[in-house]
Amino acid sequence: MCGIVGLFLKKTELRPRLGDMLTDMLVTMTDRGPDSAGIAIYGDEVDGLKITVQSDTPAEDFATLEAEFGGAGRTVRVVDTHAVLTVPRAEAADVAARLEARGLRIMGAGASMEIFKEVGRPEEVAARFGIRAMGGSHGIGHTRMATESAVTTLGAHPFSTGDDQCLVHNGSLSNHNQMRRKLAGKGVFTRTENDTEVGAAYISSRIAEGATLGEALEGTLRDLDGFFTFVTGTRTGFGVVRDPIACKPAVMAETEDYVAFASEYRAFADLPGIGAARVWEPEPATVYFWER
Structure with missing residues (x-):
């Protein structure tokens, strides 16, 4: 329905x-x-791309996100079981592949969209x-x-x-x-x-x-x-x-x-x-x- x-x-x-x-x-x-x-x-909108990811075990999976993906031109915002990573557009494909390799599920990506x-x-x-x-x-x-x-x-x-x-x-x-x-x-x-x-x-x-x-x-x-x-x-x-x-x-x-x-x-x-x-x-x- x-x-x-x-x-x-x-x-x-x-x-x-x-x-x-x-x-x-x-x-x-x-x-x-x-x-x-x-x-x-x-x-x-951001000057780059926001990638929203999800985890069933966020306390474990998100603990090192900032250390691994933060830095110049990047931000990490954890929201319960989701995290929103803002990265330069040119790096987005590589970052997404690394996130998926860690078992994180990508909900969506965009300059303004968060899911x-x-x-x-x-x-x-x-x-x-x-x-x-x-x-x-x-x-x-x-x-x-x-x-x-x-x-x-x-x-x-x-x-x-x-x-x-x-x-x-x-x-x-x-x-x-x-x-x-x-x-x-x-x-x-x-x-x-x-x-x-x-x-x-x-x-x-x-x-x-x-x-x-x-x-x-x-x-x-x-x-x-x-x-x-x-x-x-x-x-x-x-x-x-x-x-x-x-x-x-x-x-x-x-x-x-x-x-x-x-x-x-x-x-x-x-x-x-x-x-x-x-x-x-x-x-x-x-x-x-x-x-x-």
Whole structure:
């Protein structure tokens, strides 16, 4: 079943409240799938790349991160079971390989994006990572009811397969294994069995090939089979697309200050100015996206 939320802020003054607003929205969706949850926050950009990693044994695994990866042009910030390493872009591939060699799981990387996800209810996950205190321009979140893979941190959403790009998904893809092989032939590989990661990889590969966010989302309607609602984030954008059948619930709201997405309207209840918002159900097979 799963619950999705997304928030794209047009008003700069609201950015310090992004994490708080997004957390309230996600917690409201808890009963759509309480086994795991995650949020991607697009915050302040760095001159380099932020790599978010996760460990099941952070006390042990993160103890030497600062000594090994800190220094000139690098920072290490530990956040519960996750750590965010900021490194020069030219060194990012080497650092990522070394982190994975140590058994750390890379959640995502980007100039502005940080991803935090874990097993547990949304309220608990958000509290562990201090999401309410995080600011930014936009973010997406997901609370999961596992139906196609195990309840694990790696199975939780959002999924990221490209710099500053991530995806949350409600539904099921029927051709994800076929698409996984096609992507592998292009040198794009996934780490989990989750079909959502294939959707993320498809979108990021299209963008890497030069497609716009809108064009990448339009491609999902042609190349991905099944029923799905996708909400995706990029460094500058936020997009939504539903399959042609559109059997999964979805609603959007827009004011002069923000654009919001949720699986149910009740997630909007505490948003400022929601009473005056334009509220609608996104049309099937129609791409919606906003960029700053």
